[in-house]
Amino acid sequence: MAAARTEETRLAPNPVVRIGTALLGALAxxxxxxxxxxxxxxxxxxxxxxxxxxxxTSRTCVMCHPGRFExxxxxxxxTMTQRADRGAVLGDFEDARLVFQGVTSRFTREGERHFIETxxxxxxxxxHEVVMTVGSRRIQQYVTRIGGRHVRLPLAWxxxxxxxxxxxxxxxxxxxxxxxxxxxxxxxxCIFCHNVKAQPRYDERADAFDPRVVExxxxxxxxxxxxxxxxxxxxxxxxxxxLHAGGRDPTxxxxxxxxxxxxxxxxxxxxxxxLPNPPQRLAEFILVGDPYTAGDDLGTFTAPIxxxxxxxxxxxxxxxxxxGTPRLTAYEYQGLLMSKGHAGTELTCISCHEMHxxxxxxxxxxxxxxxxxxxxxxxxxxxxxxAHTHHHPTGPGSDCYACHMPPTTYGLLAIHPSHRITNxxxxxxxxxxxxxxxxxCHTDRTTLxxxxxxxxxxxxxxxxxxxxxxxxxxxxxxxxxxGDVVQRAVAVNAMTQEASYTTDATARLWxxxxxxxxxxxxxxxxxxxxxRGLSRLVRRAQAASGAPPSARLPDFDYLADxxxxxxxxxxxxxxxxxxxxxxxxxxxxxxxxxxxxxxxRAEVAAMTVRQAQNAIAIGE
Amino acid sequence: xxxxxxxPGSEERLARRHRRFGWTALFAxxxxxxxxxxxxxxxxxxxxxxxxxxxxxxxxxxxxxxLSVVNLVYVRWAEAPGTSAVARGRASxxxxxxxxxxxxxxxxxxxxxxxxxxxxGIFLAPLGALAxxxxxxxxMRGAWRRRE
Numbered sequence: 001m002a003a004a005r006t007e008e009t010r011l012a013p014n015p016v017v018r019i020g021t022a023l024l025g026a027l028a029x030x031x032x033x034x035x036x037x038x039x040x041x042x043x044x045x046x047x048x049x050x051x052x053x054x055x056x057t058s059r060t061c062v063m064c065h066p067g068r069f070e071x072x073x074x075x076x077x078x079t080m081t082q083r084a085d086r087g088a089v090l091g092d093f094e095d096a097r098l099v100f101q102g103v104t105s106r107f108t109r110e111g112e113r114h115f116i117e118t119x120x121x122x123x124x125x126x127x128h129e130v131v132m133t134v135g136s137r138r139i140q141q142y143v144t145r146i147g148g149r150h151v152r153l154p155l156a157w158x159x160x161x162x163x164x165x166x167x168x169x170x171x172x173x174x175x176x177x178x179x180x181x182x183x184x185x186x187x188x189x190c191i192f193c194h195n196v197k198a199q200p201r202y203d204e205r206a207d208a209f210d211p212r213v214v215e216x217x218x219x220x221x222x223x224x225x226x227x228x229x230x231x232x233x234x235x236x237x238x239x240x241x242x243l244h245a246g247g248r249d250p251t252x253x254x255x256x257x258x259x260x261x262x263x264x265x266x267x268x269x270x271x272x273x274x275l276p277n278p279p280q281r282l283a284e285f286i287l288v289g290d291p292y293t294a295g296d297d298l299g300t301f302t303a304p305i306x307x308x309x310x311x312x313x314x315x316x317x318x319x320x321x322x323x324g325t326p327r328l329t330a331y332e333y334q335g336l337l338m339s340k341g342h343a344g345t346e347l348t349c350i351s352c353h354e355m356h357x358x359x360x361x362x363x364x365x366x367x368x369x370x371x372x373x374x375x376x377x378x379x380x381x382x383x384x385x386x387a388h389t390h391h392h393p394t395g396p397g398s399d400c401y402a403c404h405m406p407p408t409t410y411g412l413l414a415i416h417p418s419h420r421i422t423n424x425x426x427x428x429x430x431x432x433x434x435x436x437x438x439x440x441c442h443t444d445r446t447t448l449x450x451x452x453x454x455x456x457x458x459x460x461x462x463x464x465x466x467x468x469x470x471x472x473x474x475x476x477x478x479x480x481x482x483g484d485v486v487q488r489a490v491a492v493n494a495m496t497q498e499a500s501y502t503t504d505a506t507a508r509l510w511x512x513x514x515x516x517x518x519x520x521x522x523x524x525x526x527x528x529x530x531x532r533g534l535s536r537l538v539r540r541a542q543a544a545s546g547a548p549p550s551a552r553l554p555d556f557d558y559l560a561d562x563x564x565x566x567x568x569x570x571x572x573x574x575x576x577x578x579x580x581x582x583x584x585x586x587x588x589x590x591x592x593x594x595x596x597x598x599x600x601r602a603e604v605a606a607m608t609v610r611q612a613q614n615a616i617a618i619g620e
Numbered sequence: 621x622x623x624x625x626x627x628p629g630s631e632e633r634l635a636r637r638h639r640r641f642g643w644t645a646l647f648a649x650x651x652x653x654x655x656x657x658x659x660x661x662x663x664x665x666x667x668x669x670x671x672x673x674x675x676x677x678x679x680x681x682x683x684x685x686x687l688s689v690v691n692l693v694y695v696r697w698a699e700a701p702g703t704s705a706v707a708r709g710r711a712s713x714x715x716x717x718x719x720x721x722x723x724x725x726x727x728x729x730x731x732x733x734x735x736x737x738x739x740x741g742i743f744l745a746p747l748g749a750l751a752x753x754x755x756x757x758x759x760m761r762g763a764w765r766r767r768e
Contacts, residue, residue: 237737244737
């Protein structure tokens with residue numbers, strides 16, 4: 001025991017030495033920490049030129065951003081383009097067939113491989129293996145490899161209706177268009193907007209493409225910029241926690257921290273069709289790749305297509321209403337830039353749209369589809385909605401979008417809200433031959449009525465005087481019978497959409513005869529709208545009445561051959577005649593229907609003559 | 621094991637210290653485990669839907685309970701020959717410190733956290749781990765010493 005105590009005494013260091021050693025150690029540790037923190041502080045405040053940074057792909061993002069990754073993973077952005085494996089392919093490839101223009105196309109599968117046999121441009125049937133899919137929400141298109149390029153075939157799977165369609169019936173082309181009108185090159189077209197950092201890599205000598213993309217589909221780095229530096233530097237926990245405590249990481253972009261212009265350009269890079277600027281830059285796009293990186297000034301590389309843009313062989317004016325408002329999807333960028341009062345404001349795409357939350361259909365939170373989306377900036381209007389809208393404060397007449405972003409844009413067999421935010425002006429719309437918000441709801445009313453009401457409510461400064469004429473026929477009926485293909489599509493949608501001037505679903509059935517006439521339209525897409533809208537109207541009316549259907553609406557295939565369609569339409573007319581139409585009130589003198597709710601043929605014929613004069617074709 | 625009435629005073633204090641700490645901590649972390657089971661049973665979204673929090677609080681419960689048991693076992697090994705009383709004293713406090721810091725670090729790290737990282741409280745966990753290394757090293761050194 002004594003020996004142990006002696007040993008302990010001999011071994012125990014001097015307390016002063018012990019304390020001094022501990023202090024020195026602590027100081028050294030603090031000095032080391034301070035040096036590391038200073039190093040990190042310098043690193044996070046040094047700007048980074050992202051255009052020189054490599055891409056990392058979304059697989060590396062999930063490690064630190066599992067929540068963001070998950071919210072992106074369930075979007076249709078991710079599945080915009082995919083390799084054609086069984087998880088991606090949505091179409092029926094179990095020896096399905098589609099007959100169109102007398103051609104029978106077949107869709108088959110061998111294990112994990114999918115094939116489409118269809119008509120080639122040289123007139124022979126050919127079997128193609130599907131290598132990629134495009135789209136995953138409304139319509140899925142299929143890409144094959146032919147020679148030295150990827151080709152998008154003209155057949156597609158309608159996801160919502162679960163059927164095969166020909167793309168002549170998906171875009172706005174009349175009957176009789178060439179079978180392969182929508183057979184398109186993917187490498188120098190679709191690749192740019194449906195993927196991250198596209199590089200077609202065209203070889204002029206071989207006339208072939210060797211395309212590369214950072215990632216198929218629209219993934220993280222499309223909006224946040226190339227992330228290789230961000231991933232590498234943030235492996236350091238000291239750096240990460242320094243940023244958690246506050247501070248901005250220069251190695252990655254956050255769209256919410258961009259200026260409004262850059263935010264809009266970020267989305268406009270894809271949601272606004274553009275041409276290389278200057279035009280000679282086209283070679284760079286095709287030979288090398290898209291030079292735009294998230295955060296750049298988009299105008300450095302491209303110019304948005306407008307109504308006055310000239311492109312050889314393509315009449316771009318058809319994509320716009322006469323006042324320059326876009327009337328096709330993929331022009332939302334142009335629409336927003338033209339919006340009244342937009343310049344100089346904080347309004348951007350992400351004022352309403354949500355990339356990491358909300359409903360993937362539309363990338364928007366449910367509340368943003370309501371008045372709340374607009375009242376976040378226009379709060380004063382919310383204090384007395386009726387005074388502003390002159391409609392019931394919670395009814396469809398007080399839906400901000402219905403008036404200021406009316407459904408006048410066509411895309412993918414649907415009608416979408418216009419992204420040019422304007423004040424409704426029926427007279428101006430009549431002069432520029434475009435739909436007006438008022439008569440898109442009040443489908444039984446004339447332009448004259450709408451223009452007079454607008455001036456009465458909002459004053460002569462706010463709305464133009466009614467044009468001469470425009471007072472005889474209900475505007476939506478006039479557009480349906482005599483307008484061009486987009487006008488007719490928009491009119492059908494207005495007649496059959498859920499929002500309406502009346503809540504009486506049965507009363508709305510006066511539009512049925514016009515829909516039946518429209519089912520004879522020579523544009524498949526318009527026929528499709530007509531029958532689909534008719535089906536929805538009938539379902540709503542039956543549901544509202546609670547009575548069993550007296551007679552079932554006959555089937556109609558808008559892509560069937562002419563004789564088959566005619567027979568189906570005849571059956572639909574018989575169905576209409578057999579209905580008890582006593583409960584359906586006549587909509588008024590502005591609608592050319594007789595007392596039996598049958599179309600007044602002479603008036604209808606006079607309007608449809610103008611329709612034939614408005615024959616156009618609008619592609620992608 | 622030496623009968624308690626035959627243990628020197630300092631060693632008796634050390635053993636008592638670890639018995640008290642060990643059983644108290646074990647009771648507390650077992651209760652914590654029950655709470656986590658209640659979260660599962662009553663489907664508490666703030667816990668179940670937060671993978672970072674779930675993982676960290678599970679780690680807190682597990683490490684807390686495990687280290688509690690280590691403290692109880694340490695009572696048996698604390699008086700291992702070849703280890704000075706000073707070293708045993710420091711190792712004892714280091715073990716208790718580590719047994720507190722590590723699981724509490726996990727707990728706080730999961731209480732408020734960032735998307736892909738635990739909260740700042742997580743820094744207690746590696747400090748606790750370092751503290752635990754000391755008694756382990758002391759015991760290791762003592763175990764390899766020849767008995768006198």
